[in-house]
Amino acid sequence: MFKKAAVAIMCSAMLTASLASCGQKNISISDSSSNAAQSTTSATKSNANEPFGTEVCNYTAPEEGETVIIMTIKDYGDVKIKLFPEYAEKGVENFRTLAEQGYYDNLTFHRIINNFMIQGGDPLGTGRGGESIWGAKFDGGTDSHLIHTAGAVAYANSGSTATNGSQFYIVTGQKYPESQFAANYPEAAKNAYMKAGGTPYLDGKYTVFGQVYDGLDIVFKLQQVETDSNDKPVTPVVIESMKVAKYDGGALRWYIEDYSDTAASSEASTQAKTEASTQPETETVSE
Numbered sequence: 531m532f533k534k535a536a537v538a539i540m541c542s543a544m545l546t547a548s549l550a551s552c553g554q555k556n557i558s559i560s561d562s563s564s565n566a567a568q569s570t571t572s573a574t575k576s577n578a579n580e581p582f583g584t585e586v587c588n589y590t591a592p593e594e595g596e597t598v599i600i601m602t603i604k605d606y607g608d609v610k611i612k613l614f615p616e617y618a619e620k621g622v623e624n625f626r627t628l629a630e631q632g633y634y635d636n637l638t639f640h641r642i643i644n645n646f647m648i649q650g651g652d653p654l655g656t657g658r659g660g661e662s663i664w665g666a667k668f669d670g671g672t673d674s675h676l677i678h679t680a681g682a683v684a685y686a687n688s689g690s691t692a693t694n695g696s697q698f699y700i701v702t703g704q705k706y707p708e709s710q711f712a713a714n715y716p717e718a719a720k721n722a723y724m725k726a727g728g729t730p731y732l733d734g735k736y737t738v739f740g741q742v743y744d745g746l747d748i749v750f751k752l753q754q755v756e757t758d759s760n761d762k763p764v765t766p767v768v769i770e771s772m773k774v775a776k777y778d779g780g781a782l783r784w785y786i787e788d789y790s791d792t793a794a795s796s797e798a799s800t801q802a803k804t805e806a807s808t809q810p811e812t813e814t815v816s817e
Contacts (some may be wrong), residue, residue, distance in 0.1 A: 580674045582733040583719020587617065587675040588682060588741045589784050592777040599629055599740065600775045604768040606752065609700075609745035611683055612777075614676060614738075621670035621685060621694065621739035626774055627663045628696055634772035641761045644753045646729065649686060649699040650769060657686075660696035667693045670737030677719055678703065679728040680786060681749065683740035691737045700742060702753045703728040726785055743782050747789035 592598060592612045599611040615622040628634060639650035640657060652659045662668045669692040670685055678684070682701045685694040705727035711720045723730050742749060756764045783789065 581716050581719075582672075582674045583677045583716040583722065583730075585675055586677055586679075586718045586722045587614070588677060588679050588722070588738075590614075591782055592743065594777055594779045596777045597626065598743075598775055598777045599625070600773045601634075601745075602770045602773075603748060603752070604770040606748045606767075607745065609748050610743055610780075611740045612743050613740050614673075617673040617675050618670055618737055618739035620668055621737045624662050624664075624668060624670070624694070624696075625683075625698065625739060629772040629774050631663075632772075633696065634769050637769050639752065639763065639767040639769070642753055642755060642757055642763055642767070643761050645702060645704045646753075647699040647701050647703070648749060648752050648767075649697065650767075651686075651697040653696075657697070662695050667695050670694045670739065672734055672737060676738035676741075677722065677728070678730060678732045678736075678738065679722050679726040679741075681726070681742035681746050681784065682728065682738050683742065684732075684736045684738040687736060691735075694737055700749050701728050701732075702750060706730070741784070743784055744780065746783065746786055750786055750789075 590612070597613060599613065601609045601611065603609060613622045613626065633653075634651060637650060637653060638655050639648045640652055640655045641649040649657075654660075667688075669690075671691055676682070678701050680701055680703050684699060684701070685691070686697040686699055687693045705725075706723050708720070708724060711723075719730065719733075722728070752767055755767060758764060
């Protein structure tokens with residue numbers, strides 16, 4: 531069940547600090563499939579002593595010919611994703627291989643929450659299915675270079691990155707004013723969340739392995755579809771295909787402002803939400 535909790539980012543001095551330490555409820559995006567406790571690897575985390583977002587690499591331009599993912603969503607269009615094998619090797623290997631195998635084709639986004647994220651990749655469409663290319667769950671770890679800005683692609687899990695499977699989510703989130711950040715909050719991360727928006731309270735808890743570089747407007751449109759009481763779209767949102775491709779040098783549109791029509795709609799939604807509350811509202815995702 532989804533629970534809502536108001537939380538201020540300045541409650542934490544660093545991105546890696548748990549919201550629970552500030553007296554808030556933990557934030558999670560769950561994959562509660564039956565073999566969630568099984569993992570093929572030990573937990574890994576790069577530059578563990580460095581706060582998340584000291585250096586933000588989500589917007590590193592792909593080189594021509596670099597491997598990317600093109601996800602075609604029925605009735606909406608293509609969402610193009612840059613991958614980061616240098617920071618999330620196992621996460622990228624799993625996602626790329628599943629895409630090559632056609633695993634994601636015709637699956638749905640079974641959970642969508644406005645101003646938070648869209649979640650898919652479960653063959654059961656319930657949040658309780660899916661597996662990795664290794665059969666069991668795997669540990670994709672985390673890396674401080676990749677944070678949860680809007681358009682970030684990451685794995686859902688059952689409490690740790692050691693329970694990654696096939697389920698993934700794409701962040702929409704919301705923008706945060708500078709007043710919400712502690713004085714010693716990493717400057718690069720603060721600037722990224724102020725410009726792009728996102729879900730900073732998820733950093734350090736989930737394996738981020740990709741970033742949408744074109745088609746973010748589609749993701750933002752999807753977050754506004756009608757859903758039921760379990761946040762499941764009333765009309766199925768179908769992944770028609772997920773293809774491994776090569777970057778062709780096309781336009782890089784990392785930010786929602788790069789899409790004029792959607793940007794105006796998103797800005798109005800964010801403004802309305804800000805006026806309704808003095809603190810940003812976050813979502814707790816669980817099954």
